[in-house]
Amino acid sequence: MTGINTKVNIGGLELKNPVMTASGTFGYGPEFADFMDLSRIGGIIVKGTTLHHREGNPYPRMAETPSGMLNAVGLQNKGVQYFADHIYPEIKDIDSHIIVNVSGSQIDDYVKTAEIINELDQIPAIELNISCPNVKEGGMAFGVTTKGASEVVKAVRKVYNKTMIVKLSPNVTDITEIARAVEASGADSVSLINTLLGMAIDAEKRKPILSTVTGGLSGPAVKPVALRMVWQVAQAVGVPVVGLGGIMNGRDAIEFMLAGASAIELGTANFIDPTVCVRVADEIEDYMKRHGFSDVNDLIGALEL
Amino acid sequence: MLDLTVKSCEMLNAQYVLIKLSHEEKLPEMGAGQFVEVRVDNSPTTFLRRPISINFVDRERNELWLLVQLVGDGTRAMAQWKPGDICNCLLPLGNTFSLPLDKEPSVLLIGGGVGTAPMLYWGALLKAQGYKPTFLLGARSRKDLLQLDDFAQYGPVYTTTEDGSHGEQGFVTQHSILNKETFQMIYTCGPKPMMMAVAQVANRLMIPCEVSLENTMACGVGACLCCVEDTKEGHKCVCTEGPVFNTEDLKWNNL
Numbered sequence: 001m002t003g004i005n006t007k008v009n010i011g012g013l014e015l016k017n018p019v020m021t022a023s024g025t026f027g028y029g030p031e032f033a034d035f036m037d038l039s040r041i042g043g044i045i046v047k048g049t050t051l052h053h054r055e056g057n058p059y060p061r062m063a064e065t066p067s068g069m070l071n072a073v074g075l076q077n078k079g080v081q082y083f084a085d086h087i088y089p090e091i092k093d094i095d096s097h098i099i100v101n102v103s104g105s106q107i108d109d110y111v112k113t114a115e116i117i118n119e120l121d122q123i124p125a126i127e128l129n130i131s132c133p134n135v136k137e138g139g140m141a142f143g144v145t146t147k148g149a150s151e152v153v154k155a156v157r158k159v160y161n162k163t164m165i166v167k168l169s170p171n172v173t174d175i176t177e178i179a180r181a182v183e184a185s186g187a188d189s190v191s192l193i194n195t196l197l198g199m200a201i202d203a204e205k206r207k208p209i210l211s212t213v214t215g216g217l218s219g220p221a222v223k224p225v226a227l228r229m230v231w232q233v234a235q236a237v238g239v240p241v242v243g244l245g246g247i248m249n250g251r252d253a254i255e256f257m258l259a260g261a262s263a264i265e266l267g268t269a270n271f272i273d274p275t276v277c278v279r280v281a282d283e284i285e286d287y288m289k290r291h292g293f294s295d296v297n298d299l300i301g302a303l304e305l
Numbered sequence: 306m307l308d309l310t311v312k313s314c315e316m317l318n319a320q321y322v323l324i325k326l327s328h329e330e331k332l333p334e335m336g337a338g339q340f341v342e343v344r345v346d347n348s349p350t351t352f353l354r355r356p357i358s359i360n361f362v363d364r365e366r367n368e369l370w371l372l373v374q375l376v377g378d379g380t381r382a383m384a385q386w387k388p389g390d391i392c393n394c395l396l397p398l399g400n401t402f403s404l405p406l407d408k409e410p411s412v413l414l415i416g417g418g419v420g421t422a423p424m425l426y427w428g429a430l431l432k433a434q435g436y437k438p439t440f441l442l443g444a445r446s447r448k449d450l451l452q453l454d455d456f457a458q459y460g461p462v463y464t465t466t467e468d469g470s471h472g473e474q475g476f477v478t479q480h481s482i483l484n485k486e487t488f489q490m491i492y493t494c495g496p497k498p499m500m501m502a503v504a505q506v507a508n509r510l511m512i513p514c515e516v517s518l519e520n521t522m523a524c525g526v527g528a529c530l531c532c533v534e535d536t537k538e539g540h541k542c543v544c545t546e547g548p549v550f551n552t553e554d555l556k557w558n559n560l
Contacts, residue, residue, distance in 0.1 A: 024529065024530075055540055058535075059521075061521075062521045219352060220352075271523040
């Protein structure tokens with residue numbers, strides 16, 4: 001669109017617009033190609049990838065909750081080598097940035113996975129997932145202490161030389177201290193929030209709904225919490241912040257940018273409206289026109305107190 | 306993604322509503338076993354889309370039929386729809402039942418409860434292709450047996466009810482037709498315990514069997530991996546790798 005700049009920069013990675021997809025909600029991208037032009041998306045963050053194949057958790061893995069949902073998928077994926085050999089060739093030429101979400105249960109897993117992704121030319125960034133609440137070992141355990149977060153980020157930084165976004169857990173007392181720790185350890189950007197740990201019970205059966213009892217809450221139900229944390233973290237760190245948590249439309253996305261996010265991710269919204277990424281990109285431009293902004297970067301942290 | 310228009314919304318009894326939807330343009334090709342992800346509204350308790358199986362496609366009238374059991378806030382909201390209302394759907398989703406391998410035309414379609422829904426369309430398609438579908442429908446009682454006249458257009462209809470108010474008393478797997486006639490393929494949809502029992506009978510009779518599964522679902526397009534079923538090749542998505550599975554591919558304990 002002429003006269004309007006929608007490009008943003010996330011720790012060295014330039015996005016054509018601030019809209020990305022949240023890991024685990026968009027598959028690898030082609031799942032949504034029937035619904036929209038994937039090249040309209042700033043970045044596609046693909047399903048969480050681990051060193052080895054993971055079957056994930058038993059079902060039931062999902063519970064609908066008021067204005068949201070709980071999931072307990074547990075990082076089901078075929079492992080990084082399968083990704084590199086079979087999935088990467090299918091998606092590398094999509095005209096958007098493909099970003100791989102990397103997870104693991106030990107530091108060495110993260111390192112080995114990141115090394116393999118580092119070799120893939122058309123993957124310009126990783127999102128390091130130190131915040132998955134649905135795996136027994138690792139995952140969120142790294143993301144809830146400054147020590148654990150620093151160790152894994154430092155170790156991956158040694159082997160990964162492109163843009164590293166670190167995805168933070170909201171299940172902590174003070175998210176800003178984790179954010180500062182990962183910044184000091186070499187993160188180029190932080191994304192937040194991963195899901196909030198939650199639970200659903202079937203009163204009739206007196207049983208938990210999820211096979212894992214607890215799971216990760218997402219959707220508009222978490223948006224105020226996410227917005228608050230993005231606001232706090234944007235004050236605390238110098239690296240760009242990627243905001244996510246319950247964003248359903250352009251107005252929500254603008255709110256996250258005003259709070260300090262340089263880009264946003266759409267997650268659960270993809271399940272309700274598979275065209276939401278394009279709609280939000282359009283709605284951000286509409287907002288800019290209505291309010292006389294010519295550069296989307298002028299919205300970042302523009303909250304008037 | 307299509308905005309369909311409600312043509313009619315008719316309660317068949319206190320528990321079931323039949324919704325007929327249409328579109329200004331020709332509806333896309335749809336197979337039996339496939340489903341629709343219906344957006345209900347924006348109320349907090351009906352946040353996600355509802356996966357509803359395709360009950361029938363009337364090509365002449367350009368209508369898609371959904372037979373919906375009222376189980377929660379979403380389905381109850383659907384029952385309130387009025388002609389002219391707009392219904393946003395992702396469709397068609399999932400795989401379809403597959404035709405029998407042999408030329409022998411006799412096949413058995415077993416439905417229980419709301420699981421009878423996809424059997425109507427499958428029966429119609431089978432008959433149109435020269436097969437002879439027999440229907441075996443199970444319910445709690447007479448009032449829960451739905452669309453019997455519609456089924457009868459495509460083949461003989463046998464029923465079981467738990468209270469004996471229609472057909473033979475008992476469960477579908479106890480019906481005498483299973484011992485009287487031979488079928489080269491069984492298709493089934495219904496409550497999971499029923500499908501497991503049907504699969505066991507089919508296994509004993511050495512008849513191939515396809516089941517149409519349901520599961521709590523979010524995206525419907527294979528992205529979220531919420532709706533998996535245990536198969537011999539690991540977890541598979543009911544939404545994209547199903548909902549129809551051959552029972553020999555499933556890891557069901559009783560098989």
